[in-house]
């Protein structure tokens with residue numbers, strides 16, 4: 104029973120087939136190939152716009168750090184949730200790639216920034232006060248790190264508040280697919296139409312091998328050359344880009360990525376229901392996507408540990424269980440039987 108992460112899942116067979124299919128003949132390097140050009144067309148369809156540039160990375164940390172490095176100067180600050188991946192899980196990469204930008208941490212339940220905290224931070228922002236690091240960017244995450252989904256309305260509202268104070272807006276979409284599958288919003292509605300300037304669009308957790316696309320919308324396209332220069336300097340300019348791009352074609356063509364996210368979300372709902380059927384189990388956060396955060400009574404906690412169920416103890420006292428497109432029904436059945444024994 105492996106519920107450790109969606110990154111423990113295999114890649115979807117279509118991704119492997121797409122890579123094999125482009126493994127023939129020569130192709131231009133560094134993203135100048137036909138497969139990468141195809142990704143552009145697929146992204147244009149998916150996001151309903153042509154007003155964008157993009158770059159493909161192999162990891163979410165690289166894509167977040169590169170994205171933020173063109174959005175915030177080395178003497179500026181990025182407002183984000185205190186549990187954001189960029190704060191807790193990226194070993195200072197955003198600060199490193201930006202050459203010293205500061206993260207300004209904001210509170211809020213379920214890893215969603217509290218509106219009052221955001222308003223206060225924006226109201227206190229004073230770029231002319233030399234002693235304080237002024238906010239230049241707001242970074243949101245959807246799904247959040249607690250598995251909850253911001254609505255399009257909230258993203259739109261927060262982006263408008265940030266933009267009114269001259270900030271630009273980043274969205275960490277490592278699990279964007281799961282948030283879309285939950286809310287029913289379109290990719291366009293949850294990104295540029297909501298005021299997102301730069302999206303890090305994750306496909307790895309959804310079913311790719313390693314494919315995280317930085318998408319610069321509208322005005323932010325002016326930074327595309329700077330992004331590529333930073334990608335090169337930091338070693339994120341893969342020469343054989345066609346193989347990364349092939350993953351995106353497999354995922355985006357025909358909407359496979361959303362189908363896989365729906366599957367993962369549905370498995371997580373089943374898992375949450377199994378857990379909640381047990382006396383004493385409660386959810387720390389609503390299961391909006393493919394992650395379940397459950398507070399377990401001691402008897403169940405012991406049983407889960409003894410059986411070697413792979414899941415993470417989470418700060419705050421819950422356990423995180425993650426489902427993926429490949430979560431087998433047999434894992435869910437085995438968990439059900441284990442809980443029945445407990």
Ligand SMILES: Cc1ncc(COP(=O)(O)O)c(C=O)c1O
Pocket residue numbers: 161162163164165167188189244247248275277278307
């Ligand atoms: C919210 C979020 N952002 C980004 C990432 C990507 O990180 P990685 O560098 O492991 O691909 C993750 C992975 O766990 C994540 O949960």
